[in-house]
Amino acid sequence: xxxxxxxxxxxxxxxxxxxxxxxxxxxxxxxxxxxxxxxxxxxxxxxxxxxxxxxxxxxxxxxxxxxxxxxxxxxxxxxxxxxxxxxxxxxxxxx
Numbered sequence: 001x002x003x004x005x006x007x008x009x010x011x012x013x014x015x016x017x018x019x020x021x022x023x024x025x026x027x028x029x030x031x032x033x034x035x036x037x038x039x040x041x042x043x044x045x046x047x048x049x050x051x052x053x054x055x056x057x058x059x060x061x062x063x064x065x066x067x068x069x070x071x072x073x074x075x076x077x078x079x080x081x082x083x084x085x086x087x088x089x090x091x092x093x094x095x
Contacts, residue, residue, distance in 0.1 A: 010038065012054060021056060025064045033073050033084055044074070044082045 010032060015024040032038040044050065047065060051058040065082055068074040076082040 009053075021060050022063055025054075025056065025060060026067060029064060029068060030073060033068075033088060038084050040084050040086045040088055042084045044084070046081070 012025070012028045015021065019027075029038070038044075044065070045053065047058050047061045050056075051061045054061075065074060065076070069076050069082070072085055073088060074082050075085050
């Protein structure tokens with residue numbers, strides 16, 4: 001079975017000068033999930049592709065994806081991809 005490639009184009013807000021790249025990306029993705037701009041079940045691009053699309057290092061993207069996964073916003077399986085958790089509303093506290 002061929003791999004599914006995500007063509008998600010997510011516009012991220014400008015990063016405030018005082019904020020680290022990691023914090024900015026985390027807050028941007030978390031907000032997009034909670035506001036519904038990233039709908040439940042949406043497949044995210046691979047970390048390499050996401051990093052390239054947004055001119056970030058892959059390490060930052062992986063770190064943020066892992067944090068969001070540990071908090072219940074994302075679900076992931078190696079080799080299968082990363083998705084917005086379908087149960088976000090019941091797993092997390094809103095902003």
